[in-house]
Structures are given as structure tokens and as C-alpha cells.
Amino acid sequence: MDFEEDLANDSEGALLEGTGKVASNLSDREEILQSLDSIHSQINQELNTIGQAIEHVDAEELPNDIEEFSVGLSDYGAELSQFIDEYRHNLSAQSEYFETLSSEEADFADITDGIENVNETHRAMNAHWYELEDTLISMQEILANFEMPTPQEEGE
Amino acid sequence: MNRPWKLSAFVVAGFVATTLSITSVSAEEEAEDTEQDVEETEEDSEEADEDSDEDSEDESEARLFAIPDAEEDLLTLPRLIPDRFTYDSGVNIEYPEDGVRGIFSTAHSAGGQKFSELVDFVDSTDLNAMVIDVKDDDGFITFETDSEDERVQENSRDVITDVEGMMDTLEESQIYPIARVVVFKDTILGKQEPELSFTEGGNVWTNPGGSAFVNPFSEEVWEYNVEVARQAAEAGFKEIQFDYVRFPEGFGSRDDSLNYTEGKYADSDMDRYEKRIAAVTDFVEYAREELREYGVKVSVDIFGVAAMYDEPNIGQSFAAISENVDVISSMPYPSHWGEGSLPGIRYPDLEPYNVMDYYSQVENEVLEELDNPPVSRPWLQDFTASYLPDGQWTSYDAPEIEAQIKALYDNNIYEFLLWNAGNNYTPGVDYKLGLDIEIAGAELMEDDEEMPEEDSEDESDEDDSEDE
Incomplete structure (x- = not known):
């Protein structure tokens, strides 16, 4: 197990200096968050596009539920943003926890308490993510057949 | 011109396969796998490509992230x-690099004049460990502890009067100290608190030897014994060896007549045998x-026969217990097998090598099936079973001890303990059999040792009893 290996190799800097597999995993998950940031940015861009379409395109040419969908997408973007912030905060806390274990003062209770905290947070975040993911999948299904003219084309 | 809006555009390439788990494979490895999958797909036929796409689509619809x-x-x-995270008793004794080879010592031996004799014996041989009674066969705790547990305080006796001094001596010789804690065979606690034991007609049930057992279903009993183990660890013992981790022998034939609680297992769907195995495990x-x-x-410590089949009557499953320990010490003493109970061996006590060789093979097969097998460290017979019928036992001297050890080595088992109830161990035994044994890299024997010749006429009056 990576954690066990890193604890054993702590004297070589696996935890404190981030040369171990745990640090590598933290880095991987930070990359995931950056990807989620990218998704969030794209959602904002699409919301902007929808906003322009509502403003400039004849309403008859737009899908009936475009405004309702826009609100839903906006809410989703906000929730995703909150999730990203929360996850990033937890990731930072986990990183601090692993660094704490490098301290000479760290004892067995620090290990077990930290593991409990990490797991509790992880379960909560996973449950939250599943909800977000389900919504994302639903939106994907709706948008698969969601067509409209682009504002620029309408302007021409 | 209309354009379809697809949210799938939000999903960044390579993102789907990434994981949020520390214990799972890294994103990099996943990415490599994904790239390989792509290459393979490109080389496949169109039909295969379609299948692959469909599979991928189904998977994507189910979950976007592999978490x-x-x-x-x-x-x-x-x-x-x-070690730096765990309790520091101040006693610095390392686990023997080439494996544990130990002897048993009663508390009276460890706390008396015999102790120095045993230390000298270990020092002068290739032995390196000592199993010492911390909670004995009656249930007494053998030294005064600092425990705040009233039961522990009440049942402690000052047999090992100077535990610190004993540990200093062991540390000086780097003799690995193992605390033997007899768990469910506990006459003292059973009689003090019958509700923790098995009763019959209002009295605490005892076996034909007069010993009472406490109830393995009772979590109070669990906590009590673990508190004893904690005290042993704080005293400097490096290993806790639990013995009598089972129901009384023959429990299956009398359980209906005994009164006892099944505790948290009472409402379980398990049958009575499964409950016993669950409680012990x-x-x-x-x-x-x-x-x-x-x-x-x-x-x-566990019956040798348990490696061959579960012992549901007494609640012992060799595999289940082995999954939860660092070391498993079976007791396959040649004298304990019945006549003809092992294939091709009529009188087991006369064939120490063959018994241990057969047993080791059986045990290895069981342990190989486990995800996290413990170290095997069997008890070996260093006593003469003269209580067996004439012609069925032999004196156990150096050749018989070495025969058992050789059988272990031949089966890649490099740790063992010697049992002699009186702590009188056979001198002149070559415990390494001339080999430079590396526990991790286990060098195999280069030369076959000459098998000891069985000598049924060389009888001994020594009549050892043993722990089980």
C-alpha cells in the first residue's frame, strides 16, 4: 500500500518532501481539480453564449426551455465551483496531515485520527461528487438533442 | 446553421479514466493504459471498433469518473x-534477522534462579528468543502491573518480581521476548465471575483437569485479556502470543447443557459452529x-490438526486466525497425533521428521491461499512422551529435535519454538543444522542431514505435559 510504503520511507522524504506515492497521488488529484476548473470555465462560456442567444435570437428559434435550462446550468456551475473549492481545501488539509506525520512529535493517535478525518471527508466528497456527476450526465443527455442557431449566424 | 450542443465537450480528454483514490493506480498508469487501449483499438477491425465504442459509451454513460x-x-x-509512532517501552530488542528460534519459560523459571540458566542456554546456542508466561494456565498474571483495571490488579501475582531486571538481561543478550497470554482457559476469572464462564447446575463448569474456561463470546473477556497484553507490551515484550484461543475441548458435546451467553452473536444468522469460529477469530x-x-x-498458538480442517466445536479456523496475526504457532507435536492418523505414519512419535514434513506441507498449502499469510513458527517437541504405550514413543534427544527442525527447513519454514513444560531443554542440538539461514532469502539446505535413527528402546522417565 502506498501510504504504508511512504510511512516506512518517511526518513527519505517520502511524506515531508513529497517524493513518495502519496504526494504523487495528491498531485494527480490536483490535476483532476484543474480539469474540473476547466469544465467550470466552459460552463460559464456556454452560459454566456446562451445569454447572448436569448438576447439576440428570435425566441421562436430557441428551444422552449432554454431559459429554464440556463438557470439550471448556472446553478450547476455554482455548485461545481463550490465542490472544487471544498475539494481543494480538503486536498490541502490532507497534504498538511501527511506532512504532520513527518514530525518527530507525531504519534499513533495522529495517524489514526488523521485517517479517520481523511476517510470521513472522502466519503462525503465522493457522495457529493456522485450527485454532481449524475446531474452532469443528465445535462449531457438533454443537450445531445439540444440545437439552436448561434448568435453570430443569426446576426448575419 | 444549427449546431448541436453536447456537454460531453466539457469532459477533458483523459479525464474520465483518472482516479481520486490514493490506493488505486496512479493517473499516469491509467493514462498509459488508455493510450494502449487506443492503439489496440486502432489496429482492430471496424466491427471491433464499433463494439469498443459502444462499450466505451455505455461505460461513460454509467460514470464519468473511475472513482x-x-x-x-x-x-x-x-x-x-x-516504530517512532508506537509505544516505546525503553526496551530495545530487535526481531531476529534470521528468524525466531525460541524456548518456553514459565513465570516461575523467569522469576527465579532458573532464569539465568535459560539465558545462558540461549546465549550459548543458535537460539534467540524466549516465550514467557505473562498470564498463565490458571489465569494469574505473573507480575505486578500498573494497570488500572481492577480485574488485572486482583489477579496479578508477583511471580516475576523484577520485570525490569529480566528485560535488562534479555536486552543485553538480545533475546527476543514473547509474552504468552493464556486467554480463554482461565480458572481464576471463571470462578470469580461465573457469568463470564460456562455454568452447569449453578456451578462453574470445569474440565476433567479441573480447569475452567471463560466465554469467548464475552467481549468483557476480550477486553480483559487485551489489557493484560497491553501491560506486557509496556513491560517491554515485543510480541504477544495468545494461547488457548478457543472454546474448551469437547465443547460441542456439552454446549446444550451449559449456560452461557452468546453476546452480540446471539441474534446472528450463523449456526452455532460459525458463531464460535466468528467469536474466536x-x-x-x-x-x-x-x-x-x-x-x-x-x-x-493453535492445534496442528486445525491446519487440516476447521475445528468448529472449539471455534478454531486455522485460515481465519492466520489472516489476523503476524505469526501463527501451530502445535503439531509428533506425540499428539493418534496412531495411524497421518498418511503412512503408524506411530507418529517415532517419526519426528515425517510428521513435521507432512504437517509443514499441509500448512504451507493453507497459508499459500491467504492474502496476507503470517510467519509460520511451529512449536516443536522437546520432551519425551513416555505416557504413550510402549513401542509407540521414543526418547526425544538431539537427533529427534534436529529431525523436526530439518523437516521445517526442508519446507522453507525457518522459525520455531521449543516446548518443554519443565523448561529443561535438550543440550547439544544444532538448531541451524549448519546452515546460514536468511529468513528473507531462505537458502536451501546444501547437504542432507543424516536422519536420526529411531530408538524405541531408549526410553525416558520424563513425563512432560504441555500447553495443549
């Missing part, structure tokens, strides 16, 4: 905890978890 089950823990407590698991912060290893 573990929401209820799955991200971290688990490592099996091996570095759960105790071992509980003890190991509770002792982790002490950094001690946990071992269990």
Missing part, C-alpha cells in the same frame, strides 16, 4: 507502523487492532 465506491475508505491503517482481530499502537507483533 472508488463512495463508502470505500481512502486510507487504511498500514499493517506495518514505523473476532477476538484475535480485535486484539491485534488494539495492540497496534504498541508496535508489538501478535501471534496465536
